[in-house]
Amino acid sequence: MSIQSVNPRTGESFGPIIAPTTSAQVDSMIASAVTAFERWSLTSATSRAKVLFALADALDANTEKLVEIADAETALGIPRLTGEVGRTTFQLRTFAQALEKGEFVAPSIDSAVDAPLPQGHPKFLKTLRAIGPVAVFGASNFPFAFSVLGGDTASALAAGCSVVIKAHPAHPQTSQLSFDIAKKALIDAGAPEGIISLGHGFDFGKSVITDPRISAGAFTGSKAGGRALFDLAQDRECPIPFYGELGSVNPVVVTSTALSDVNAFAGAYLDSLLMGNGQFCTNPSVLFVPDNAEFINAVQEQLSHREPSPFLSEATKSLHDKNRADVISKTSARLLQGKSAPTQGFFSSPAVLVVSAQSVLTHPEYLATECFGPTGLVVTYSHSDELHAVLSKLEGALVGCLFSQNISTAEELILNALASKAGRVAFNAWPTGVAVTAGQNHGGPYPASTSSLHTSVGTSAITRFLRPVAFQGLPDESYRAVTADTVKGK
Amino acid sequence: MSIQSVNPRTGESFGPIIAPTTSAQVDSMIASAVTAFERWSLTSATSRAKVLFALADALDANTEKLVEIADAETALGIPRLTGEVGRTTFQLRTFAQALEKGEFVAPSIDSAVDAPLPQGHPKFLKTLRAIGPVAVFGASNFPFAFSVLGGDTASALAAGCSVVIKAHPAHPQTSQLSFDIAKKALIDAGAPEGIISLGHGFDFGKSVITDPRISAGAFTGSKAGGRALFDLAQDRECPIPFYGELGSVNPVVVTSTALSDVNAFAGAYLDSLLMGNGQFCTNPSVLFVPDNAEFINAVQEQLSHREPSPFLSEATKSLHDKNRADVISKTSARLLQGKSAPTQGFFSSPAVLVVSAQSVLTHPEYLATECFGPTGLVVTYSHSDELHAVLSKLEGALVGCLFSQNISTAEELILNALASKAGRVAFNAWPTGVAVTAGQNHGGPYPASTSSLHTSVGTSAITRFLRPVAFQGLPDESYRAVTADTVKGK
The missing domain is CATH 3.40.605.10 (Aldehyde Dehydrogenase; Chain A, domain 1)
Structure with a gap:
């Protein structure tokens, strides 16, 4: 060909x-x-x-x-x-x-x-x-x-x-x-x-x-x-x-202390998620947040103003659209969407799918589906046992992140859970952006x-x-x- | 079972x-x-x-x-x-x-x-x-x-x-x-x-x-x-x-300068070859020597006095005997043998198979057959082009050795040829004996x-x-x- x-x-x-x-x-x-x-x-x-x-x-x-x-x-x-x-x-x-x-x-x-x-x-x-x-x-x-x-x-x-x-x-x-x-x-x-x-x-x-x-x-x-x-x-x-x-489904864990300004946090999340049309292997694939309606509303509101960007190729768009449709059809995810996509060229509307930790625990296969493109999964959790139960189901990842105001025993457990799954663990930083330096590690357990x-x-x-x-x-x-x-x- | x-x-x-x-x-x-x-x-x-x-x-x-x-x-x-x-x-x-x-x-x-x-x-x-x-x-x-x-x-x-x-x-x-x-x-x-x-x-x-x-x-x-x-x-x-x-077929290259005392060298070769009944992954599997009848005679004479030792198990003996018979049946190798094996227990008579480099070049598969046990292959070469032609046919090995009185350009080429195939290269030392130290490397290209x-x-x-x-x-x-x-x- x-x-x-x-x-x-x-x-x-x-x-x-x-x-x-x-x-x-x-x-x-x-x-x-x-x-x-x-x-x-x-x-x-x-x-x-x-x-x-x-x-x-x-x-x-x-x-x-x-x-x-x-x-x-x-x-x-x-x-x-x-x-x-x-x-x-x-x-x-x-x-x-x-x-x-x-x-x-x-x-x-x-x-x-x-x-x-x-x-x-x-x-x-x-x-x-x-x-x-x-x-x-x-x-x-x-x-x-x-x-x-x-x-x-x-x-x-x-x-x-x-x-x-x-x-x-x-x-x-x-x-x-x-x-x-x-x-x-x-x-x-x-x-x-x-x-x-x-x-x-x-x-x-x-x-x-x-x-x-x-x-x-x-x-x-x-x-x-x-x-x-x-x-x-x-x-x-x-x-x-x-x-x-x-490829990698990268977990980002947010504790309640990091959500003091839901609007700023929602904006930063969408910036990382949609950078380069989400076509980064270090994309914040799954965001774990405490069950917080205010934050979800902020994401919904800000996402509705976001414009679609072109995919790298028709193949990238097709695979993304198929994977996103799969996750939506198999979950009871709530779909939040950005502006609609033009019909010419290779575009899709940005989207965030919101599911509960309980739902993910019933169907952990959603966690293994990488929607390479402008689609994020937000998993809401109600307590730390639930969070750890979901984290333990993750596949190997390139990077895991923790957002929290401080690090006490609960956060230490999260850092270690992330390190057991990922090659890099970032504290209060989004996963996108990989510095070329001696201390870097861009890799991780399979399939990362x-x-x-x-x-x-x-x-x-x-x-x-x-x-x-x-x-x-x-x-x-x-x-x-x-x-x-x-x-x-x- | x-x-x-x-x-x-x-x-x-x-x-x-x-x-x-x-x-x-x-x-x-x-x-x-x-x-x-x-x-x-x-x-x-x-x-x-x-x-x-x-x-x-x-x-x-x-x-x-x-x-x-x-x-x-x-x-x-x-x-x-x-x-x-x-x-x-x-x-x-x-x-x-x-x-x-x-x-x-x-x-x-x-x-x-x-x-x-x-x-x-x-x-x-x-x-x-x-x-x-x-x-x-x-x-x-x-x-x-x-x-x-x-x-x-x-x-x-x-x-x-x-x-x-x-x-x-x-x-x-x-x-x-x-x-x-x-x-x-x-x-x-x-x-x-x-x-x-x-x-x-x-x-x-x-x-x-x-x-x-x-x-x-x-x-x-x-x-x-x-x-x-x-x-x-x-x-x-x-x-x-x-x-x-x-496992590994380990090459040992001998230049003419190393054969000033053929009797001493033949004895040292047989000691390394037959140590532990030859059941070492670092056994001197293939010895490359200049075409030198005196050395072969010395090996033959000394081998005839060597006693068989027991194999580790019946399975080890069977595999060894099968591989040795294969190599003998497929080559025109000259067979030198030690004392005959008792019928009780798991013994085989020690053996050295002598072939020419030309013969090995026609059937390089002999070089890939590890006779794990008291059997060595001696390949006689007439000039360095022939030696390098055979070395280039070797599979990956744990160790390669060079015996020579000095290191000039010809020996440098041999050292580099061995290094391209092996994880360890020993100079004027037999391959058996692996020191546990920081500078050691026990590994090498596949299948070593x-x-x-x-x-x-x-x-x-x-x-x-x-x-x-x-x-x-x-x-x-x-x-x-x-x-x-x-x-x-x-």
Whole structure:
């Protein structure tokens, strides 16, 4: 099936028709990725850092062109997209700085101990080696920060891996332009030919993840698509790590002390819920509030003035509408709605569905349905036992939040309940907005992530593509033969 | 199917007949593991360390009893088994010391940065939380160090997990006695009831790894058994990390400079190959030597004086004999043999199969067949291109070795070729003998390990059972609510 850009604001196709990548092309891309890997993986971390800085500079220099085509394809708007390019280049530079400091990649020495067994042991030089060529699947909702040159590609390159990237079909031209800029910048900065390659089409993705020459996969997207790729990666004769971020139903717990100003709180909730048309994996999916008619009224009143925004694609809208209809048809949810949607383009009216904790406890499957888009679920609870009963039914999530004036024993229990389900727990903050920093964790128990031990945001993301190799008894003067990096003493 | 101990030296059954664990018992064990996890995972690292020290002391105090029953069940001999108990308790104490120092487990602070996006960010407290109740599968060849209280159980307990253990059917009494001693020591030291439990039988293992309350699995054993469990763990509705060590064909490369004394080298090779009847996952499976008739003659001569030792079990002997017969029948290998095996008990004559690199290149499948037992493959090569051609056909391995008088460019290429296939690379050392220390890496690309990012030996093994949780914007005075451990400043 051919791929063409579609304007989400109008539903009209535009631009070149892109043919899916052929199997001969896949084979040649992966062969180049293998050759590039052999050189890149043995390049020193400081040299890799230089290349990443050059890549960031090239993207910054082309921000305007990149944002223009991305807005036409995603309708996310110029300000948001400009910020996203900035975040992407900040991320590349942060990874480069980590490499310069030797973080994550520096080999370390465990000196010999001359003693009888089991205390005694020979000398070890513990190195970290890039895992091999990596397959990266671009996400629809972040055409820059989680796409061709997003966190997955940045961390794989930082680790010393070559990358074969599948463009997301909802922004093929943005993907191609990002790729062309990046490829030139990488080669100009001295990276090997074949260090990155880009392909299009569903079959391309399947071919790449099942190719025995590919050593890891990274994906951000839907639970169905991510699970299918995860299964392919695990069913291989030689299974490989697959870092999938498969979407998340994020709980936000509100105690009565946080509702002193119901209007302000309702407004902040709707801002977080409807930001980017709700198309964030960190969306406040389920809001747990004490049974408080005033707050629900405030939400209803403010929501009625909210305008619909375009979806990223027809597919995103269809899935959202289907999931929302499912939840409504199966629950006795009260439906609050925003302004109605235009018929042209890909829009849906924003909505909040209000249900009681009791109703959710009878049908906990509602909690597992992610309405990726402008739809929130508000669950009203009457006491803390009920709240904890519902929280215990949640699936793994990327983030959980608690809003409360203070933290006493009851709030401590909520924080721990959230931590048992999520990779990040925010206090008095909305879940949207994921800082790129060392302390960040963007991941969590399945289905939030297929690997809850790892984060896809922040410098630790690099570790996903590094495997340890311990060199035993190697003379000091031969360290250079097995690592291009400066060795840390024990 | 009931389980009973068998004396490998005679083939005779002895001791109690043990019924497989029933599904009602499995359910109750896992329920207790969940309850225990809730308390143990929130116990401070220093308190967990105290419990691990107590556990080590209890095992040491019972060494004689443990070794006696283990020798009857495994025929590994009193000296080796006594050393193995020492290694097991050293391992527990090493993990406890790491916990006391805050290694791996200490939360860290990433202070807020007051700046515009993307540079600015709120404060994060990054904690590591135990992943949940863990399933551990005991290995046959290390009744202590990789069994009920081996590295997997030790690292899971250190991380804060409760553990449900499947006993290996080849040493059920050793497993039960280890467990009884451990359970009493753990509870006496203040660990929660249900922190460990032990079950028997094939169906028990399947039930545990597929139970939704189990959060990770760890296994050391055969490729077939490990892959089956890995597949079960990945096919779950909620897949879990599965740390399987599935056996390994370990390459040992010898350059001509290392063969100045062929007799000494042949003796050292046979010592490593036949240690513990060759039943080590770090056995020198394939020895690559320059085409040197003198060395082969030395191996033949010395092997002819070597006595057979008992296998661990009838199953181990059968699999070994089948794999060895397969390799012999499919190759034009020259067969060198040790003394013939007695007919009583589980013995096979030690053997070395000699083939040329050219022959292996025509049938690289020989390289993937692990003859777990007293059988080695010697591959003769005539030049380095041939050597590298064969090395490139190897599967992932736990360890690769290089013997050479010096390291010049040719040896550097070999070290890197070995590192691209193995988790550990030893220089002028045999692969057997795995030190428990920080610099160790016991793992490697599949099938050596199902997770090449992790080691199952050494303190880093603890990280397999910890997942990060980032707390965003939490006031300092509430850190105690979410971590029992001392916080490290950034």
